[in-house]
Amino acid sequence: DAKTTQPPSMDCAEGRAANLPCNHSTISGNEYVYWYRQIHSQGPQYIIHGLKNNETNEMASLIITEDRKSSTLILPHATLRDTAVYYCIVRVHTGANSKLTFGKGITLSVRP
Amino acid sequence: DVKVTQSSRYLVKRTGEKVFLECVQDMDHENMFWYRQDPGLGLRLIYFSYDVKMKEKGDIPEGYSVSREKKERFSLILESASTNQTSMYLCASSTPDIAQPQHFGDGTRLSIL
Numbered sequence: 001d002a003k004t005t006q007p008p009s010m011d012c013a014e015g016r017a018a019n020l021p022c023n024h025s026t027i028s029g030n031e032y033v034y035w036y037r038q039i040h041s042q043g044p045q046y047i048i049h050g051l052k053n054n055e056t057n058e059m060a061s062l063i064i065t066e067d068r069k070s071s072t073l074i075l076p077h078a079t080l081r082d083t084a085v086y087y088c089i090v091r092v093h094t095g096a097n098s099k100l101t102f103g104k105g106i107t108l109s110v111r112p
Numbered sequence: 113d114v115k116v117t118q119s120s121r122y123l124v125k126r127t128g129e130k131v132f133l134e135c136v137q138d139m140d141h142e143n144m145f146w147y148r149q150d151p152g153l154g155l156r157l158i159y160f161s162y163d164v165k166m167k168e169k170g171d172i173p174e175g176y177s178v179s180r181e182k183k184e185r186f187s188l189i190l191e192s193a194s195t196n197q198t199s200m201y202l203c204a205s206s207t208p209d210i211a212q213p214q215h216f217g218d219g220t221r222l223s224i225l
Binding site for chain 2: 032034041042043044045046049051091092099100101102103104
């Protein structure tokens with residue numbers, strides 16, 4: 001899987017949008033961008049994923065640049081419960097082994 | 113919503129014991145996975161299964177085995193527990209389609225004394 005680069009941490013104010021960046025400059029044409037988050041002592045929670053187009057669901061929006069070398073996860077109205085480690089992952093299907101490779105992620109702290 | 117349930121949130125065992133970690137999913141997913149998560153090392157794949165009675169080794173299978181007798185259930189077995197197997201263990205399930213996500217359970221924090 002392609003390598004991703006995320007800053008180690010960021011913070012934002014409650015109620016404001018949180019924009020979490022991710023670089024994946026070596027991404028291939030058939031690799032998806034996935035975002036998960038992990039709140040302390042819980043399992044990773046799926047947020048959103050995309051291939052080329054921007055995506056939106058009830059949790060977040062995913063903006064992928066036209067060259068696909070970077071993306072941004074947007075939490076439109078961050079709450080204290082959004083404080084977590086957020087992982088950006090690029091994923092390619094390699095036969096039956098479709099494991100996820102989690103990096104160190106970015107720690108988002110939402111302040112009151 | 114997809115539900116992946118791990119049998120225990122916290123477990124304490126002694127070295128040399130045979131330990132069973134159970135995982136059940138309710139979405140009829142073909143694929144199931146066992147990862148362990150350690151500080152500074154991220155998630156590492158231990159074993160995965162893409163069908164009943166089928167299994168493949170992940171990146172760190174040594175000291176572990178798995179069993180998948182029914183589609184919804186995937187068990188991780190520590191044959192003879194050792195202290196270096198103290199970790200957070202995470203189960204996940206998915207369809208074979210990489211355009212669909214893996215869904216995780218809440219994890220089992222296992223301590224081997």
